[in-house]
Amino acid sequence: MKTYQHFIDGAYVDPAGGEWFDSHDPYRGEVWARIPRGSAEDIDRAVAAAKRAMTTGPWATMTPSARARCLRKLGDLVALSAERLAEIEVRDNGKLISEMLGQLRYHPEWWYYFAGLADKVEGTVPPIDKPDIFAFTTHEPVGVVGALTAWNSPLLFIAWKCAPALAAGCAVVVKPSEFTSASSLEFAALTREAGLPDGVFNVVAGFGPEAGAALVEHKDVAKITFTGSDATGARIYAAAAKGLKRVSLELGGKSPNIVFADADLDAAAAGAVSGIFAATGQTCVAGSRLLVQNTIRDEFTEKLIAIAKTAKIGDPMLPETNIGPVTTAPQYRKILDYIAIAKGEGARCLFGGGPAEGPGLSGGQFVQPTIFTDVTNRMRIAQEEVFGPVLSIIGFTDEAEAVEIGNDVIYGLAAGVWTKDIARAIRMSRALKAGTVWVNTYRAISYMMPFGGMKHSGIGRESGIEAIHEYLETKSVWISISDAPPGNPFVMR
Numbered sequence: 001m002k003t004y005q006h007f008i009d010g011a012y013v014d015p016a017g018g019e020w021f022d023s024h025d026p027y028r029g030e031v032w033a034r035i036p037r038g039s040a041e042d043i044d045r046a047v048a049a050a051k052r053a054m055t056t057g058p059w060a061t062m063t064p065s066a067r068a069r070c071l072r073k074l075g076d077l078v079a080l081s082a083e084r085l086a087e088i089e090v091r092d093n094g095k096l097i098s099e100m101l102g103q104l105r106y107h108p109e110w111w112y113y114f115a116g117l118a119d120k121v122e123g124t125v126p127p128i129d130k131p132d133i134f135a136f137t138t139h140e141p142v143g144v145v146g147a148l149t150a151w152n153s154p155l156l157f158i159a160w161k162c163a164p165a166l167a168a169g170c171a172v173v174v175k176p177s178e179f180t181s182a183s184s185l186e187f188a189a190l191t192r193e194a195g196l197p198d199g200v201f202n203v204v205a206g207f208g209p210e211a212g213a214a215l216v217e218h219k220d221v222a223k224i225t226f227t228g229s230d231a232t233g234a235r236i237y238a239a240a241a242k243g244l245k246r247v248s249l250e251l252g253g254k255s256p257n258i259v260f261a262d263a264d265l266d267a268a269a270a271g272a273v274s275g276i277f278a279a280t281g282q283t284c285v286a287g288s289r290l291l292v293q294n295t296i297r298d299e300f301t302e303k304l305i306a307i308a309k310t311a312k313i314g315d316p317m318l319p320e321t322n323i324g325p326v327t328t329a330p331q332y333r334k335i336l337d338y339i340a341i342a343k344g345e346g347a348r349c350l351f352g353g354g355p356a357e358g359p360g361l362s363g364g365q366f367v368q369p370t371i372f373t374d375v376t377n378r379m380r381i382a383q384e385e386v387f388g389p390v391l392s393i394i395g396f397t398d399e400a401e402a403v404e405i406g407n408d409v410i411y412g413l414a415a416g417v418w419t420k421d422i423a424r425a426i427r428m429s430r431a432l433k434a435g436t437v438w439v440n441t442y443r444a445i446s447y448m449m450p451f452g453g454m455k456h457s458g459i460g461r462e463s464g465i466e467a468i469h470e471y472l473e474t475k476s477v478w479i480s481i482s483d484a485p486p487g488n489p490f491v492m493r
Contacts, residue, residue, distance in 0.1 A: 010198030038206025075111030143222025253413030257287030412454030
């Protein structure tokens with residue numbers, strides 16, 4: 001069993017309070033690592049190191065091109081370590097090795113992309129309307145960034161948040177989820193090897209009310225970026241507001257995956273399965289509300305169940321496994337509670353509907369892939385984020401009703417549309433209130449495309465060119481070039 005340490009100011013250090021806590025393997029149901037329990041004192045050490053790096057350290061004077069070289073090197077190191085890091089993530093969160101290895105092999109692209117942007121953050125010279133003034137704008141790093149990551153894809157979220165932050169010239173303190181801290185602590189060593197100066201990248205593990213709250217409330221943290229539930233996001237937003245901190249929030253979702261009668265039904269059925277059962281449904285973009293046009297609902301449901309029946313549940317380290325365990329014990333209980341709620345509300349369970357049992361599953365937290373029909377959009381199962389492999393099928397008659405049902409939730413993170421009609425695809429993508437709309441595909445991501453939500457699904461965007469501006473402040477500079485004597489000092493110029 002490995003005992004981890006925080007990563008602060010370029011070195012691994014014990015927690016100030018001398019306490020550790022256990023990390024559980026969700027497949028085997030056993031403790032596999034010890035994680036340092038961070039405190040306000042640990043956060044203070046990390047933030048102080050980050051502040052030094054940005055003010056008096058070499059990071060403060062390093063050119064954008066030099067920062068870019070560090071980020072490219074970091075991408076190379078992640079590529080070389082992808083298998084090792086993927087196995088750690090599987091051990092920590094129970095997601096499939098095929099999924100996590102795919103993520104880790106793609107992960108370097110964020111470092112390469114934002115390395116390319118680092119020296120292309122350009123100001124402007126506005127054609128100012130005052131002839132005796134030369135004016136220009138510059139972009140400067142916002143300051144120390146506190147990054148709080150979720151347990152379902154820890155290292156992917158580090159790339160999403162930290163690559164643009166570092167490219168912008170910020171220093172970061174990462175507080176990973178207490179359920180999945182190991183991979184973030186392992187990753188930290190690569191930042192040192194990549195040449196990032198001490199204090200630029202820090203990781204403090206621990207619990208939200210202790211380490212997380214201390215990071216959000218720290219006076220020297222200028223920006224908070226968080227991925228997690230909307231309830232926790234609202235609390236972070238309120239706490240950050242007390243210090244007028246900049247905030248980016250990537251929160252929950254209750255995404256509609258909409259299938260029209262003219263769609264390729266085989267492709268749509270595969271997309272619906274991918275949207276809800278991949279990652280054991282533990283993804284913020286899960287297409288948990290499947291809206292199916294009434295004329296094809298029975299036919300489509302049969303196709304869906306036929307694919308769901310082929311899913312192999314078991315050891316996430318095996319490449320042939322399709323559905324792994326639920327990551328945390330509280331989340332496991334929550335999913336089963338929602339299945340019971342759906343049955344109590346009158347939804348009809350067509351498939352699954354309880355814990356998964358059988359050979360090789362005794363130690364883990366497994367839930368059967370579950371499909372409900374006869375669901376109305378007013379049911380809790382259609383309104384609240386389950387974050388598990390639970391699908392609600394809702395019928396609709398036409399585009400107008402599909403849009404009405406699709407938008408009738410507090411969330412707006414993602415949506416899917418399945419149709420062969422290009423005009424309909426464009427109309428639907430315009431009408432749906434979601435930060436991402438996929439047409440004839442689902443759950444696709446890229447470092448080039450902005451990602452984020454509307455409504456309760458969040459504030460700000462990650463990835464793409466827009467992301468680097470989340471970590472920059474714009475400064476306006478006015479320089480008088482006049483030789484004339486000053487005018488009336490009591491009047492605005």
